Amino acid sequence: NAGVTQTPKFQVLKTGQSMTLQCAQDMNHNSMYWYRQDPGMGLRLIYYSASEGTTDKGEVPNGYNVSRLNKREFSLRLESAAPSQTSVYFCASSEVPFSYEQYFGPGTRLTVT
């Protein structure tokens, strides 16, 4: 089992460009999450999908959109990237929403210039 996979691992964007971060899990988990991690800030929730077909905003959703494509895949889209979105992005999944252990992907390091 690969667990949680994310693509790409690294990305450099210019201000105003768009891109989609991909995430997939092979553990048959119902819930999936997108976090961003900035130095000294911990992990902050951007969006989550408690179950297939649902998505909800987290703490810092502005500038992002998500799609729960199917039970396995949950993508994060930046429509018009800004330097403030420079961060490390982690996707995670869990069997049920929040109450259980979350499994994290390896992360995507995004730089917006």
Next chain:
Amino acid sequence: QQPVQSPQAVILREGEDAVINCSSSKALYSVHWYRQKHGEAPVFLMILLKGGEQKGHDKISASFNEKKQQSSLYLTASQLSYSGTYFCGTLRNSGNTPLVFGKGTRLSVIA
């Protein structure tokens, strides 16, 4: 509301003990602990539930004081492999409210 972790950073020699605290101003349902090594993804350590028992994971254990809304992570006889950043995450109830992570405690174990 983001839980507050203390200390922000700690340096230990191999074999020494450490305690990391996680506090909330709100009533909590559970506290979750994760460890992240440099350049890697966070990895789950344990969950402490309200009314539950103290948990353990190798020589790492934790407790949850419901009256104080505080959890403590105990690292005993630290090893080099314990180095990393420890995050607590707090849940206010058992429903679909998001887990909120603290800013982390950086632990460095030196030989």
